Amino acid sequence: xxxxxxxxxxxxxxxxxxxxxxxxxxxxxxxxxxxxxxxxxxxxxxxxxxxxxxxxxxxxxxxxxxxxxxxxxxxxxxxxxxxxxxxxxxxxxxxxxxxxxxxxxxxxxxxxxxxxxxxxxxxxxxxxxxxxxxxxxxxxxxxxxxxxxxxxxxxxxxxxxxxxxxxxxxxxxxxxxxxxxxxxxxxxxxxxxxxxxxxxxxxxxxxxxxxxxxxxxxxxxxxxxxxxxxxxxxxxxxxxxxxxxxxxxxxxxxxxxxxxxxxxxxxxxxxxxxxxxxxxxxxxxxxxxxxxxxxxxxxxxxxxxxxxxxxxxxxxxxxxxxxxxxxxxxxxxxxxxxxxxxxxxxx
Amino acid sequence: xxxxxxxxxxxxxxxxxxxxxxxxxxxxxxxxxxxxxxxxxxxxxxxxxxxxxxxxxxxxxxxxxxxxxxxxxxxxxxxxxxxxxxxxxxxxxxxxxxxxxxxxxxxxxxxxxxxxxxxxxxxxxxxxxxxxxxxxxxxxxxxxxxxxxxxxxxxxxxxxxxxxxxxxxxxxxxxxxxxxxxxxxxxxxxxxxxxxxxxxxxxxxxxxxxxxxxxxxxxxxxxxxxxxxxxxxxxxxxxxxxxxxxxxxxxxxxxxxxxxxxxxxxxxxxxxxxxxxxxxxxxxxxxxxxxxxxxxxxxxxxxxxxxxxxxxxxxxxxxxxxxxxxxxxxxxxxxxxxxxxxxxxxx
Ligand SMILES: O=P(O)(O)O[C@H]1O[C@H](CO)[C@@H](O)[C@H](O)[C@H]1O
Ligand SMILES: O=P(O)(O)O[C@H]1O[C@H](CO)[C@@H](O)[C@H](O)[C@H]1O
Numbered sequence: 001x002x003x004x005x006x007x008x009x010x011x012x013x014x015x016x017x018x019x020x021x022x023x024x025x026x027x028x029x030x031x032x033x034x035x036x037x038x039x040x041x042x043x044x045x046x047x048x049x050x051x052x053x054x055x056x057x058x059x060x061x062x063x064x065x066x067x068x069x070x071x072x073x074x075x076x077x078x079x080x081x082x083x084x085x086x087x088x089x090x091x092x093x094x095x096x097x098x099x100x101x102x103x104x105x106x107x108x109x110x111x112x113x114x115x116x117x118x119x120x121x122x123x124x125x126x127x128x129x130x131x132x133x134x135x136x137x138x139x140x141x142x143x144x145x146x147x148x149x150x151x152x153x154x155x156x157x158x159x160x161x162x163x164x165x166x167x168x169x170x171x172x173x174x175x176x177x178x179x180x181x182x183x184x185x186x187x188x189x190x191x192x193x194x195x196x197x198x199x200x201x202x203x204x205x206x207x208x209x210x211x212x213x214x215x216x217x218x219x220x221x222x223x224x225x226x227x228x229x230x231x232x233x234x235x236x237x238x239x240x241x242x243x244x245x246x247x248x249x250x251x252x253x254x255x256x257x258x259x260x261x262x263x264x265x266x267x268x269x270x271x272x273x274x275x276x277x278x279x280x281x282x283x284x285x286x287x288x289x290x291x292x293x294x295x296x297x298x299x300x301x302x303x304x305x306x307x308x309x310x311x312x313x314x315x316x317x318x319x320x321x322x323x324x325x326x327x328x329x330x331x332x333x334x335x336x337x338x339x340x341x342x343x344x345x346x347x
Numbered sequence: 348x349x350x351x352x353x354x355x356x357x358x359x360x361x362x363x364x365x366x367x368x369x370x371x372x373x374x375x376x377x378x379x380x381x382x383x384x385x386x387x388x389x390x391x392x393x394x395x396x397x398x399x400x401x402x403x404x405x406x407x408x409x410x411x412x413x414x415x416x417x418x419x420x421x422x423x424x425x426x427x428x429x430x431x432x433x434x435x436x437x438x439x440x441x442x443x444x445x446x447x448x449x450x451x452x453x454x455x456x457x458x459x460x461x462x463x464x465x466x467x468x469x470x471x472x473x474x475x476x477x478x479x480x481x482x483x484x485x486x487x488x489x490x491x492x493x494x495x496x497x498x499x500x501x502x503x504x505x506x507x508x509x510x511x512x513x514x515x516x517x518x519x520x521x522x523x524x525x526x527x528x529x530x531x532x533x534x535x536x537x538x539x540x541x542x543x544x545x546x547x548x549x550x551x552x553x554x555x556x557x558x559x560x561x562x563x564x565x566x567x568x569x570x571x572x573x574x575x576x577x578x579x580x581x582x583x584x585x586x587x588x589x590x591x592x593x594x595x596x597x598x599x600x601x602x603x604x605x606x607x608x609x610x611x612x613x614x615x616x617x618x619x620x621x622x623x624x625x626x627x628x629x630x631x632x633x634x635x636x637x638x639x640x641x642x643x644x645x646x647x648x649x650x651x652x653x654x655x656x657x658x659x660x661x662x663x664x665x666x667x668x669x670x671x672x673x674x675x676x677x678x679x680x681x682x683x684x685x686x687x688x689x690x691x692x693x694x
Pocket of ligand 2: 153158159160161382661662663664665666667673
């Protein structure tokens with residue numbers, strides 16, 4: 001009887017953060033691709049574009065003028081999905097037609113005055129400035145809002161409509177779905193094992209070494225055992241911290257290095273601006289600031305769609321939408337590829 | 348104090364099939380779009396292409412020759428994500444590193460010998476032939492497999508790599524994630540109210556009328572109250588049936604009409620081959636054939652990505668992936684748009 005080999009044979013893997021399974025089909029990687037090819041990510045962006053509403057000194061479509069900012073610059077999104085005020089729906093007693101109030105705010109953080117920079121060509125100190133801004137925003141918005149989602153869509157393939165280096169923050173009175181699921185699963189694990197799930201996980205990954213992409217004294221980048229996107233990674237701290245706001249000075253400096261290295265590695269795979277959505281998850285805020293959240297470990301999440309080249313992505317469609325996430329490339333292989341990339345960007 | 352109006356004011360809606368919430372932000376529809384524009388769906392496909400591995404008589408890349416089929420044609424996928432046999436992983440006692448065996452099969456159903464046809468230019472009887480094939484496949488594969496996912500990816504935007512009219516079947520020994528979640532929620536509702544959730548739902552929608560796109564004596568097409576994709580729809584039976592295999596003759600004929608009308612309406616919105624993933628969900632099979640599944644109602648699901656035009660889709664990215672599904676267009680507005688389209692395709 002043939003021996004099972006996870007690099008070759010189909011199997012399911014369990015995601016303990018979502019309590020769900022992923023189908024892994026390594027034998028399918030040989031499939032030829034004749035489907036949609038995406039436009040290649042654009043490499044050249046001018047340092048300044050007077051028509052780009054995120055550049056310093058530019059008048060935005062709504063008439064507001066950006067200051068001549070010299071570092072990070074934060075403003076409220078001109079087309080926010082969440083507003084701070086507004087009427088709330090009446091309660092309904094029909095279980096099939098339930099509405100709830102949603103209040104919140106959406107902000108944009110420009111990382112730097114120049115459009116042609118990114119983590120990889122900023123100094124460590126400039127990246128720390130971005131990290132400090134994330135922390136400031138979380139501190140401020142976390143007073144009022146239960147969940148402060150900091151996220152970045154990089155590249156047009158990921159719905160990003162502006163090449164200027166920036167991220168977004170959507171803060172809400174409610175705990176969004178993904179946060180709720182993660183909270184429940186982290187809590188269950190903590191109650192059972194009396195240890196934060198992600199700390200237990202990172203310690204075990206550091207022993208196994210098979211999915212580690214990069215590590216330094218504070219941080220570990222790992223392709224999770226249950227990764228869905230081809231080159232999905234998590235940025236995990238080596239020591240338990242609940243939130244972004246709990247980070248010390250060395251924590252920030254080493255996180256800046258981690259971000260620079262990870263993005264360089266991504267860009268090196270297909271020699272392009274590797275598209276992704278990324279964001280940070282930590283213990284809920286608002287009313288949850290009053291109670292300890294020892295089950296939560298702060299972490300970063302990178303979800304890149306590319307699979308085969310700079311222009312061929314993994315489609316999350318029919319089966320994935322209707323039945324279950326599926327991947328061809330194993331997480332171990334993806335980690336190998338990422339690990340073996342240089343820590344400096346190709347250019 | 349301003350009165351709440353769901354067409355104008357942000358709110359959350361509950362999806363009882365997934366036990367999760369969706370953020371609806373109607374005020375955001377005004378947002379201009381300067382992001383990625385997709386290639387327009389191609390309209391012209393030759394009736395026969397000797398290089399297309401799905402056409403009759405063509406030799407596929409693996410050397411197999413398709414028969415000169417004249418109706419539907421089914422074969423096992425040349426690059427299946429699921430194989431019937433193979434070694435299984437050993438059990439692990441670490442809750443963070445869980446693997447399970449996955450066995451299954453993947454098939455392709457060609458709908459018709461000609462590449463340039465689709466529901467809208469087939470006769471009702473020809474569409475019934477496709478429906479009969481779906482039912483045959485479910486009957487056969489359902490004997491052995493717990494879940495038989497019939498689905499179609501239409502258009503390159505939805506990862507479809509071949510313009511010949513076809514769908515796929517992925518059948519598995521395991522209940523995939525989405526099926527498991529839906530099963531649990533349908534069961535809970537049934538235990539509480541002693542009525543299938545989706546029958547209760549369709550009856551209420553037929554009274555409310557706000558989200559109905561189309562109906563005939565057997566079927567109702569509705570934009571679900573909790574729709575995530577801009578023009579998402581469900582195809583629901585008016586009377587309870589658990590599975591595709593429970594359908595009577597008139598059920599099939601009216602389903603053929605429903606499919607033709609729905610696809611025509613979709614295509615009419617932006618005058619294009621409207622891309623989507625679609626598929627069918629019904630009570631699980633395999634071992635579950637032995638026990639009644641009265642909580643399950645057979646239904647169809649259409650998930651189309653387009654939002655603003657034939658080339659601008661809704662991106663499910665940063666916030667959606669990391670926090671919660673979000674939509675700008677309300678389900679009621681989407682239903683209005685679909686309902687007002689002619690039942691015949693534009694061409
Ligand atoms: O099998 P196909 O059509 O080549 O592939 C398509 O559908 C599959 C099932 O949803 C997905 O896993 C693939 O990413 C997609 O490109
Ligand atoms: O706000 P942006 O960058 O214009 O929009 C982008 O990110 C949002 C948050 O993930 C998504 O809702 C949009 O679909 C996407 O295009």
